[in-house]
Amino acid sequence: MSLTWRDLLDIFLVGVLLYSLYRILAGTRALNLVRGVLIYLATWFLASLLGLSTLSWILGNAATLGAFALIVVFQPELRGLLERLGRGQGALRPPPVALEMEELLLGLRRLAERRHGALLALERRTPLGEYAASGEVLDARLSARLLETLFYPGTPLHDGGAIVREGRLFAAGCVFPLSEVGMGLGTRHRAALGLSEVSDALVIVVSEETGAIRVAEGGRLSPPLSLEALRARLKEVVRDA
Structure with a gap:
């Protein structure tokens, strides 16, 4: 099946979004958080794929509690992320001349x-x-x-x-x-x-x-x-x- 221009636009916009999020998170604790979450999800996926029911059940149930814990622990980073997104590329306030x-x-x-x-x-x-x-x-x-x-x-x-x-x-x-x-x-x-x-x-x-x-x-x-x-x-x- 050939790719349409909408598919290419979709891929491009997703790439821009991921790159922008990386630029925002780079150099903060939140970047390590994202890496940890990706490793967690990959382990959960492999456990389900290999039929490791006990491990998959533990990881699945821990994910819900972990999500709330991460929001509490990384509240400053999440706030900073939202502020950076809202800040956009507006004009800088001039520093001291x-x-x-x-x-x-x-x-x-x-x-x-x-x-x-x-x-x-x-x-x-x-x-x-x-x-x-x-x-x-x-x-x-x-x-x-x-x-x-x-x-x-x-x-x-x-x-x-x-x-x-x-x-x-x-x-x-x-x-x-x-x-x-x-x-x-x-x-x-x-x-x-x-x-x-x-x-x-x-x-x-x-x-x-x-x-x-x-x-x-x-x-x-x-x-x-x-x-x-x-x-x-x-x-x-x-x-x-």
């Missing part, structure tokens, strides 16, 4: 030197309004002195995260979701990972213990970065915008 970038780097350098912990999210496609609402909306010009003031130990907003929107410091004292991975990390680093898991934000965190600056993107935390390495990464973000 050159002047604000230098102010940002200067502020981060001073915070790192003094070992004042900091958490800063650069908003991109995913709106961070719900997290901004948990803090104080400032909509102020981004400056090194403002960053130093916000994250000075003992000030009311220093424990929360700050959000940069369109080159301006939009909100501070915000509560970010904590990641379920990296349990050995501090709260700021888990919050940086957590926000990067459910959004495409570039999240910068300064350790109050070591003064190290790290970046969280796509559910991954970078090793400590020098200011030059961070500047290079910010330039990449600006260039890709």
